[in-house]
Structure formats: C-alpha cells, structure tokens
Amino acid sequence: MSGKTSILIYDLGGCEGCPLSIMRSYPRLARIYDVHAKCIGNADIERQYNYAIITGPICLNSQRHIEELKKIRKNSKILIAYGSCASVGGIILYARGGQEPRPDHRVYAPISKIVRVDFSIPGCPPAPQMLISLLGCIRSGRGYFLDLFKAVSAYSKLSGFDLMDEVVLTGICVGCGACVLSCPTNALHMVDGRPDLIVEKCIRCGTCTVRCPRFTQILIQRYKLRERAKMLASLVGGE
Ligand code: SF4
Numbered sequence: 001m002s003g004k005t006s007i008l009i010y011d012l013g014g015c016e017g018c019p020l021s022i023m024r025s026y027p028r029l030a031r032i033y034d035v036h037a038k039c040i041g042n043a044d045i046e047r048q049y050n051y052a053i054i055t056g057p058i059c060l061n062s063q064r065h066i067e068e069l070k071k072i073r074k075n076s077k078i079l080i081a082y083g084s085c086a087s088v089g090g091i092i093l094y095a096r097g098g099q100e101p102r103p104d105h106r107v108y109a110p111i112s113k114i115v116r117v118d119f120s121i122p123g124c125p126p127a128p129q130m131l132i133s134l135l136g137c138i139r140s141g142r143g144y145f146l147d148l149f150k151a152v153s154a155y156s157k158l159s160g161f162d163l164m165d166e167v168v169l170t171g172i173c174v175g176c177g178a179c180v181l182s183c184p185t186n187a188l189h190m191v192d193g194r195p196d197l198i199v200e201k202c203i204r205c206g207t208c209t210v211r212c213p214r215f216t217q218i219l220i221q222r223y224k225l226r227e228r229a230k231m232l233a234s235l236v237g238g239e
C-alpha cells in the first residue's frame, strides 16, 4: 500500500485517443496518485479505488463489459467518464458495429446508460490537463468546474447542434470564438462575428458546449433545477 489516493483507469474500447490523452499526463498523475491502468496491465477491478476513470463507450451487446462496468462502479467512490464516447456517446452513437473482430458489438451508449456517473469530461479526446484539473478541484472542492462536469454527467448527448439551438439562435452568444477554437474537426467557423456549424463535419463530441461560457451556464442551471425537482419529489413522495 502506497498511502496515496488510488485511481483505476479502465478502457472499454473505441479509437484509443482517450487512453493516449491520459497517458500524456501519466507521469504527473503517478507522482500524486497510486495509478492502476488497464493499458499498462495492472488494473485489478476486484479491489476498491478512490477514483475510477472510464474511457470508451459501453457496448450494450457485451454482457462482459456491462458486468465489468457495474463492478467498477460498486468498487469506486467516484466514477468519472473521460472523453466524448464515455460521457455523451459522441460519434460512436452513430456507429453501425457488427464488424470483425467483434461482430457481436452493435449498439453503443454513454456509460451513464448503465451506471451512475459522478463527473463527465467530454472531448475528442479531452486535453490531458483536464483530468488533473478535475481531480484537483474534487480534492479542493472548487465549485464551478465541479458543477459543470457534474451537470454534463446528466446528459447523454451534446453537440454543435445544441450549441446552435441554445446559444447562437437564441441570441445569447457573445461571439468569443471559444467554441470555434475548441472544435477538433473544424466544424465551427465564425460568420459575421457568430459561429456557424458545418453539419457534415460535426462528430457530436460536445467539446464546444463545455467551452462555451453561455452554454455551460445553461447546463449548470438545468442540472440544479432538475436536482431540486428530484429532491422536492422525494420529499412529497416520502410524506
Ligand atoms: S461542433 Fe465540433 S466541438 Fe462541437 S460537437 Fe461538433 S465536432 Fe464537437
């Protein structure tokens, strides 16, 4: 036992961009935490962890992956979905599957479809610094960042289409360009001081939504309202 906070990093599949992104921050992570990662071969999912970081989508046809994910949830205090596939499905939601070498894999979903997720970090892949920042915020209890990634965990789809509908077309866009800079496929570009979406290029990764200062406020407000409604319903139901 190292006495450090323990972390499990577990990959469920996909393009492997997310494990590579995490591995870029591995030296810093390993200095602070006791890291067990599937990609370096020491991931024992039978033991308890403080944090579990999941990359990749869940294949709903894979009973083995579903059981593994449930076991990891049970054995972890905090579970984090890392990357767009694990968080909001991303492009994998639209994958047909059914191809070699796993023809049984056909239907994919964000992991929140199967287990409760505490925080979700969309990105295709997220910047390596995001994970270290989120873990630091959890340790120090810093608010806005935590609220945002908790709020994202309540969504199963986020994309440039939502950004257009909720921010640009409602007239609350401030024209800062953060969404355009964050898009990994150049699906957004500025037209007359406002972003416009090239729909064919959007891979539904949700990165633009968590970079937009306006959209993040909407996400957090909605999440808080939903939580309050749930709490009130449980009070009424409990009478
Ligand atoms: S517009 Fe770009 S950043 Fe936004 S969801 Fe689409 S691909 Fe991702």
Ligand code: SF4
Residues within 6 Å of the ligand: 163, 167, 168, 172, 173, 174, 175, 176, 177, 178, 179, 180, 194, 195, 211, 212, 213, 214, 215
């Ligand atoms: S990040 Fe949000 S506020 Fe900034 S330009 Fe994009 S849509 Fe507008």
